Amino acid sequence: MKRQICGYDKDDRGDWIARLDCGHGQHVRHKPPFTNRPWVETADGRAGKLGAELDCVRCDRFEFPEDLTSYRRTPDFDETSIPAGLLKDHSTKTGTWGLIRVQSGELQYTAGEQ
Ligand SMILES: [Zn+2]
Numbered sequence: 001m002k003r004q005i006c007g008y009d010k011d012d013r014g015d016w017i018a019r020l021d022c023g024h025g026q027h028v029r030h031k032p033p034f035t036n037r038p039w040v041e042t043a044d045g046r047a048g049k050l051g052a053e054l055d056c057v058r059c060d061r062f063e064f065p066e067d068l069t070s071y072r073r074t075p076d077f078d079e080t081s082i083p084a085g086l087l088k089d090h091s092t093k094t095g096t097w098g099l100i101r102v103q104s105g106e107l108q109y110t111a112g113e114q
Contacts, residue, residue, distance in 0.1 A: 001059040005052050016040045018049075021094045023065030024058045062111070064097055076103065 003020035008028075011017055017025040028049075030037045039045030058065075077083065092098050100107065 001056050002053040003056040003059060005049055005054060007050070008046050016046070018054060020054060020056055022056055022059050023068060023095050023097070024056050024063075026054055026056065028054075064099075068097060 001022075003022045003024070005018045005028075006021045007019040009017045009019060009025065011027070016028050018028045019025055028037055028040045029035050030040050039049055074083070100109065
C-alpha cells in the first residue's frame with residue numbers, strides 16, 4: 001500500500017528510517033550498488049522526499065504500528081445496532097487505525113485500497 005513519507009528517524013546503527021503517514025517506519029538506506037538512495041545522506045535530500053510515496057508492506061499485512069495509542073472506543077454493537085456509516089464504504093483518517101474485536105459470532109469484513 002502506498003504511504004507518504006512524513007519524517008525521519010535514525011535507528012541504533014545510524015541508518016535512516018522514513019516515518020510513513022500510516023505510523024510505520026521503513027529503512028531508507030543508501031548502500032550502493034544494491035540500494036541507491038543518495039538523497040537520504042543529506043538534510044536537503046531527505047526534505048525533498050517528504051510527501052514521496054513508498055510501498056508499505058506492513059500496511060499490506062494489516063500490522064499495527066508499534067507506538068499506536070488508543071484515543072477513542074465505540075460502544076459495543078451488534079448486527080441490529082451497528083452505526084450505519086460502518087456498513088458503507090468508509091476509511092479512517094491518515095495515520096488512524098481501527099481495531100475490531102468480535103465478541104461472539106462472526107464478521108464479514110472487506111478491506112482494500114481506494
Ligand atoms: Zn504502513
